[in-house]
Amino acid sequence: MRKQGGLRVIFARFNFIKFASLCLILCMTAGIPRVSQAELQIQITKGQGEAIPIAIVPFGWLGEGEQPYDIASVVASDLSRSGRFAPIAEDGMLQKPTTGAEIDFGDWRIINTEVVIVGRMSKLPGGDYSIEFRVFDVFRGEQLLGYRITSKPSALRGTAHQISDLIYEKLTGVRGVASTRIAYVNVIKDQGKQVYKLIVADADGENARTMLESKQSIMSPSWSPDGRKLAYVSFENNKSEVYVQEIKSGARRRASARKGINSAPAWSPDGKQLALTLSKGDGNLEIYTLNVSNQVLKRLTNWPSIETEPSWSNDGKQIYFTSDRSGAPQIYQIDAQGGRPERVTFEGSYNARARVAPDSKHIAVVHNDRGNYRIAIVDVERAYTRVLTDGILDESPSFAPNGETLIYASKNSGQGVLATVSADGRFQQRIAAVNGEVREPAWSPFPRN
Amino acid sequence: MKIWKLLIPFCAMIVVGCASQSGTETETDGTGAAGSEGASTSGADSESGGSATALDSDREANLMDATIIYFDFDSSDLDNQSSELAKLHGAYLAENPGVKVRLEGHADERGSREYNLGLGERRAASVRSVLLVQGASASQLSIISFGEERPANTGTGESAWAENRRVEIAYSN
Numbered sequence: 001m002r003k004q005g006g007l008r009v010i011f012a013r014f015n016f017i018k019f020a021s022l023c024l025i026l027c028m029t030a031g032i033p034r035v036s037q038a039e040l041q042i043q044i045t046k047g048q049g050e051a052i053p054i055a056i057v058p059f060g061w062l063g064e065g066e067q068p069y070d071i072a073s074v075v076a077s078d079l080s081r082s083g084r085f086a087p088i089a090e091d092g093m094l095q096k097p098t099t100g101a102e103i104d105f106g107d108w109r110i111i112n113t114e115v116v117i118v119g120r121m122s123k124l125p126g127g128d129y130s131i132e133f134r135v136f137d138v139f140r141g142e143q144l145l146g147y148r149i150t151s152k153p154s155a156l157r158g159t160a161h162q163i164s165d166l167i168y169e170k171l172t173g174v175r176g177v178a179s180t181r182i183a184y185v186n187v188i189k190d191q192g193k194q195v196y197k198l199i200v201a202d203a204d205g206e207n208a209r210t211m212l213e214s215k216q217s218i219m220s221p222s223w224s225p226d227g228r229k230l231a232y233v234s235f236e237n238n239k240s241e242v243y244v245q246e247i248k249s250g251a252r253r254r255a256s257a258r259k260g261i262n263s264a265p266a267w268s269p270d271g272k273q274l275a276l277t278l279s280k281g282d283g284n285l286e287i288y289t290l291n292v293s294n295q296v297l298k299r300l301t302n303w304p305s306i307e308t309e310p311s312w313s314n315d316g317k318q319i320y321f322t323s324d325r326s327g328a329p330q331i332y333q334i335d336a337q338g339g340r341p342e343r344v345t346f347e348g349s350y351n352a353r354a355r356v357a358p359d360s361k362h363i364a365v366v367h368n369d370r371g372n373y374r375i376a377i378v379d380v381e382r383a384y385t386r387v388l389t390d391g392i393l394d395e396s397p398s399f400a401p402n403g404e405t406l407i408y409a410s411k412n413s414g415q416g417v418l419a420t421v422s423a424d425g426r427f428q429q430r431i432a433a434v435n436g437e438v439r440e441p442a443w444s445p446f447p448r449n
Numbered sequence: 450m451k452i453w454k455l456l457i458p459f460c461a462m463i464v465v466g467c468a469s470q471s472g473t474e475t476e477t478d479g480t481g482a483a484g485s486e487g488a489s490t491s492g493a494d495s496e497s498g499g500s501a502t503a504l505d506s507d508r509e510a511n512l513m514d515a516t517i518i519y520f521d522f523d524s525s526d527l528d529n530q531s532s533e534l535a536k537l538h539g540a541y542l543a544e545n546p547g548v549k550v551r552l553e554g555h556a557d558e559r560g561s562r563e564y565n566l567g568l569g570e571r572r573a574a575s576v577r578s579v580l581l582v583q584g585a586s587a588s589q590l591s592i593i594s595f596g597e598e599r600p601a602n603t604g605t606g607e608s609a610w611a612e613n614r615r616v617e618i619a620y621s622n
Contacts, residue, residue, distance in 0.1 A: 217598035219562050239593055240566065261570055261594060264563045277563065283574025283592055285567045306567035322564055328523065329564055350523075353561035366561045373560055393605070395561050414605055440562070 039186065039434050040205030040418070042081065046428035051086035052171075054079060055113045058090060059133070060098030060120035069156040071121065071131060071163065077204060078164035078178035083405070083427030085171075088113060100134050100143055108138045115144075117167065128152055131159060135167055145170040157206070177203055177400045181444040182407060183211075183221040183230055184418060188436035198232060200247055203400075203443075205431065211245055212252075221442045224267045230442075231255065231265035231274055242276055244292075255292075261285060266310045266319075268336070275300075275310035275319055275336075287321050289336065300338055309353045312336070313360060320344065320354040320363060331365060331378070345378055347385040353396065354378075357423070358403035366395050375408050375421065388425040398443045399423075407431075407441040516618040518576055519611065522557070525571040527579065535576050538618055539583025546586060552576050553617040554594040555601070557610035562596055569594030576616045 056076040061067035076087035090096075094107040098120045108116050119133030134146040147166060151159035161178040168176030182205075186197040196218045201208040212218060216235035223230060231244045242262045245252035256262040260279035267274060274290045287300045287310045301307040305325040312319055313333075320333045323341070329352040332341040345351035350368030357363065357377070367376035367387060375389045375397045389408065396409040403423060410419045412430060416437030420429045431438070516538075518531045527535060542548055554569030554576075573592035580590060602609040 217595075219598070235595070235598060260592075261566060263566055277567070279567075279570050279594075281592070283570050283577065285570060306564065306571060308567045309561065309563045322561070324523075324564075329560070350560060352564045368560075393558060411605070 039208045040431050043430045045430050047426040053113050054085045054115040055088050056117045062122035071160045074160035075164045083422050105141045175402050183442045185218050185440040222265050223444045225271045227445050233263045264309050269316040277308040311354045322352045364397035388421045400443050401446045409439040518616045520614040525575040535579040539580035539585050543584030549589045549621045551619045552592045555615050556597045557613040558597045566596030569596045572616045
């Protein structure tokens with residue numbers, strides 16, 4: 001079991017600084033979001049064996065006093081969480097070089113380490129930090145990557161994630177997701193009553209911020225493509241309504257509170273429209289698109305069955321949705337301008353809540369696998385279904401923006417937890433709340449510079 | 450229940466309305482009170498049994514007291530028993546146009562939350578259509594879905610799920 005607890009202690013001082021500065025920002029704005037410490041515990045549950053052994057040697061510190069931040073352990077944690085790398089423990093290292101010149105490759109070959117990362121940190125006049133790191137291929141004895149990065153004291157954790165992503169991309173050819181975030185719903189029982197919190201945290205569960213707290217259910221958070229807003233469903237007025245909230249300021253507005261159901265919001269890739277589900281009070285759910293700037297509402301589907309859970313194709317031209325017009329829920333797609341829907345899934349009695357993979361060729365769905373609800377990936381063109389998970393009540397899949405991993409909701413001993421699974425199904429992690437249950441995860445897009 | 454007071458004069462009318470079908474109902478439905486079993490036995494011998502009618506009214510009153518309609522998995526169809534219950538509420542609403550109800554649809558936790566929200570809505574709508582057929586007016590009825598968000602039983606497993614697939618008929622006064 002690998003917990004983040006140790007990290008939390010080491011970084012307590014940094015986090016306090018960040019906490020204080022964030023509070024300052026938030027006090028000047030709407031004041032809804034609040035910062036709390038890591039509320040998630042991540043545990044690898046399957047498939048660590050196939051990861052590449054890698055060493056992230058503790059970075060050297062060229063300044064006075066104690067090193068202000070342990071960059072290497074954040075990088076190790078990020079790379080480990082990807083499932084592709086197995087960082088070796090510090091006490092297994094035969095040497096602790098901080099520059100390329102100090103590396104004795106023989107020492108690393110003996111312990112079968114394939115990649116060694118070394119680095120150093122120094123303080124610049126003016127207060128910022130300079131961090132340099134280098135990545136070496138142990139068997140060839142060659143440098144693969146090297147960078148020097150300047151970081152503000154308050155941004156050191158973000159800089160560590162940035163370093164993780166540079167290394168990950170160099171070694172795998174795929175953009176890393178250490179700098180992304182997740183949104184989820186935390187449900188806490190407080191004196192017999194439920195409290196629902198919509199939370200945004202870093203991908204490693206740190207820097208959790210409560211966007212909304214409610215006594216009624218919150219569901220279906222959806223990231224705007226620029227990563228700055230969340231749309232979600234809140235029952236705070238005792239019925240389903242769609243809200244849009246800015247993450248930084250906490251400012252929010254009600255986007256749809258029409259008669260009947262208002263739910264399943266999904267941003268178009270250009271951020272100009274929300275696809276959503278409305279029943280207009282007549283008991284029949286249909287998919288609509290809502291132009292966010294001029295509020296023009298357009299009906300897309302028209303069928304007596306349930307039509308819900310819209311999800312845009314990456315080019316914004318198609319919308320996938322769930323419909324039970326065949327007698328059971330299956331995935332269909334329709335032109336985003338309207339037209340005749342085409343059925344997409346055929347395998348199994350239940351396929352719902354599609355999310356389109358970044359490669360546009362696959363969708364993740366909730367799939368009934370012999371009576372169990374599991375996350376499956378469907379190859380859209382070949383209509384081939386592959387079940388990825390092994391729970392009994394798995395739901396709400398959401399792709400990491402690089403398509404390598406999915407986060408979803410699951411149950412562990414009757415408790416709602418989150419879990420991740422690699423797109424090939426080999427690597428799984430469980431993410432439990434320190435307090436209460438967690439559900440409805442949504443992985444953010446890549447950060448925009 | 451407050452509604453019970455309103456029902457007393459109405460029950461007498463139900464008795465009249467149901468008397469013509471009472472023979473078939475008591476025979477097909479095994480859930481009746483012990484007294485009504487006796488009545489159905491005697492009813493098989495004689496065509497017109499005044500006592501059988503009186504016992505039936507008892508059973509209808511109990512049914513009317515029930516305000517939760519249950520559903521099969523992924524279904525919004527009412528079975529015979531649920532239909533009869535919904536019809537009673539519909540007839541009552543038709544006779545009492547000032548009374549309003551909210552039909553709250555729910556689903557069990559299996560499958561996706563948003564689809565379950567739809568399922569709850571459709572269950573509520575399906576009860577509504579029975580009430581309308583019985584003469585209730587649209588202005589008396591509102592529907593809402595909570596999907597799987599407000600389970601009656603928070604456990605996992607078939608018996609908990611069966612309790613959660615429901616429409617609650619909530620009288621507003």
